[in-house]
Amino acid sequence: MDYAIEAEGLVKRYGDKAALDGVDLGARAGTVLGVLGPNGAGKTTAVRILATLQRPDAGRARVHGHDVAERPAEVRKLIGLTGQYASVDEKLTGVQNLMMMGRLLGMNRSSARARATELLERFGLTEAGGRAASGYSGGMRRRLDLAVSLVSRPSVLFLDEPTTGLDPHARSELWEVVRELVADEVTVLLTTQYLEEADQLADDILLIDSGRVAASGTPDQLKAMAGGHRLDIRPLRAEDEEKAMAILGSGELSIPIHDLAMAPAVLRKLDEAGIVLAEHALRLPSLDDVFLTLTGARA
Amino acid sequence: MISQSLTLTWRSLVPLKNSPGQLLAMLIQPVFMIVIFVYLFGGAAGGDRAEAVQYMLPGVLVQVALMATIGTGMNLATDIGNGVFDRFRTMPIARMAPLAGRILADLCTMTVTLAMAVLVGYLVGFRVTTSPLEALAGLGLVLLFTMALSWASAWIGVIAKSVTAMQGISTAVLLPLTFGSSAFIPATDLPGWLTAWMSVNPVSHLAAALRGFTVGGLDAADVWITLGWTAALLAVFVPLALRAYNRRVR
Structure with a gap:
């Protein structure tokens, strides 16, 4: 080259x-x-x-x-x-x-x-x-x-x-x-x-x-180095946020998805719990995630 | 290298055209200096004012010229501080051009300032009693020495951490040089140590030479001593300034 x-x-x-x-x-x-x-x-x-x-x-x-x-x-x-x-x-x-x-x-x-x-x-x-x-x-x-x-x-x-x-x-x-x-x-x-x-x-x-x-x-x-896909969700009602986090087993409204079959399963669980989602997205990590993972610093 | 230096001389002179206020401030300074020295100090000395003017005006011209060398270093420190010189240093141009351009520009403004000072001097009664040619030779000598001193100022400007530091250092060096000389008063009836300092001080010789060239009584030794100092300043400070400029790390 x-x-x-x-x-x-x-x-x-x-x-x-x-x-x-x-x-x-x-x-x-x-x-x-x-x-x-x-x-x-x-x-x-x-x-x-x-x-x-x-x-x-x-x-x-x-x-x-x-x-x-x-x-x-x-x-x-x-x-x-x-x-x-x-x-x-x-x-x-x-x-x-x-x-x-x-x-x-x-x-x-x-x-x-x-x-x-x-x-x-x-x-x-x-x-x-x-x-x-x-x-x-x-x-x-x-x-x-x-x-x-x-x-x-x-x-x-x-x-x-x-x-x-x-x-x-x-x-x-x-x-x-x-x-x-x-x-x-x-x-x-x-x-x-x-x-x-x-x-x-x-x-x-x-x-x-x-x-x-x-x-x-x-x-x-x-971006691939920061890990695989992530699922981000946003409940329609703010009061559902804690319940949603409990179901995700995460401290934020976002979890890493290691197996793509996992995403529909998580969404189903939220649905069964009666949580209506305003938004959900399956995405590759942003450079922000890479930056934080690799430097531990805020951009 | 010469055309690059001239381009950079132009660069330093153009702002004066863009902002006439700065030019005016520069021209007014010698007027104040002359008024202060001739009327205030000249009057206080108690002697004849016409005589005082003849003695002091060459001294004031030297003082104005030397104090103006501070501007060279300050301008360089400013250019370095705001990154303009970083760009020059990444360009395929002679390393000397940015410094030489600045000093040439300052010499141009100095010439105008000195002409202005002579004019004001005439208004307050100063008269050249030799010939115009000799007077010009005297002013030329002042410009030559000033140019050499500008390289010292350039060196300080390049190594100084800030514009303020540059100004402080230069003033501290120049005040004893200009006031501790026979530029304004003859070295008589003064403490012995002061007389000794005055007689070695190059500014005394420069002022005496200019006085000789304009109002008579020239001692060739003063001219040679001034030329010697000019050569010495150049030999020391041109390499120092260039080396510092090449190594300068913002």
Whole structure:
């Protein structure tokens, strides 16, 4: 398989605390790798090492075959980074931010302007392009940030918690952009605390916790790791809830189903007890369940 | 590398165009400095005011220029704090460009500020008694020394934990350098230790050189000592600032 990003045994220590404690990862070219984990899990440290901002204390990482610590200059020609804290220049306008990047990358004035216009249009910022970025909303700022990191047409893009702090509307807009990028063959490494985001966007997920890989695989593989199906019920009358829990033999209105024949049997028992159900559902576990099972932490 | 530095110089100057208020604040500062020093302190010294202006104005120009170097480090600390430099560091550009761009931009604004200060100086009675060329040479020397000191400020800005820390450290360094010099008062009738400090303080020599270039009585030694300090500051702080910038971990 062709990996655009690969890393083996990454270790990074701050004092005696290990932010990364032996992380392996691989992102297939043209796919999204979701790096999922709670705050302080080491996601940002991993991105900073892969984006040549920090050197690992141990381990190796390569972007399209170039070692990030040995050949950072080669790596920098291929990557784009959008940080957790939107790193646009607030005092410049949208156009100026984009043109500055183009000029830094060696474009002449007119091609830098053309690229800026094109990106503003693509990110729905044409109208705001002449205003200073300090007046942008959170979502606009993130979009500009992403646009700025695309000026160089990177083939590998690092998105460090791109939607943290955004409202649902702005978040889904950003997701749409990421999907378009992948359609353009860009490889994306996305860190997120949001399970839904990883589920929506990632082809592969790496679950990290306390600097170690807790699990990895496709979203479906991870969901399967959390166990089999679950049956969720909701009685129509709230006063039936305790009786229902007693029948389920569970402290919540949900039980694991190990044998699919078990579900109808449970529903029959509830029916016999005179409990009317407003809802019942047999489902595969969500990534939330995986997250809780594997990290014991709240997302 | 040069075109990248110039692009980043442009980046630092554009905000001044976007927000004229900032530019105005920057230009007004030397006006206050001149009024305070010439009328308040110059008057208190009891001497002739016209004479005081001739002695003090070069000192005030040096003071304004040196205090402005704090801005270089503060701007860098701000850029690093909000992640703008992280992006530059992931780009295929010269490592020196972001620092050099900032310092060049500050030098541009400094030139405008100094011109403004000279203009205000003229309004309060300061007169160049040498030639315009010599006066320009004096201002050039000030800009050169300021540029070298900006690299020290840049280094502190890169290693400082916060913008506030940067400001505190720089002020603590600059106050004894500027006020503990013969920029404002001649080193006579002062305690011996203070006179000793003033005579080694590079700011005394810079102020004396500018005074010589503008109102006469130039001692070439002051120029050479200032150039020596300029070279020394550059030799020490350019590598330090670049190394700190390359290693900087937010």
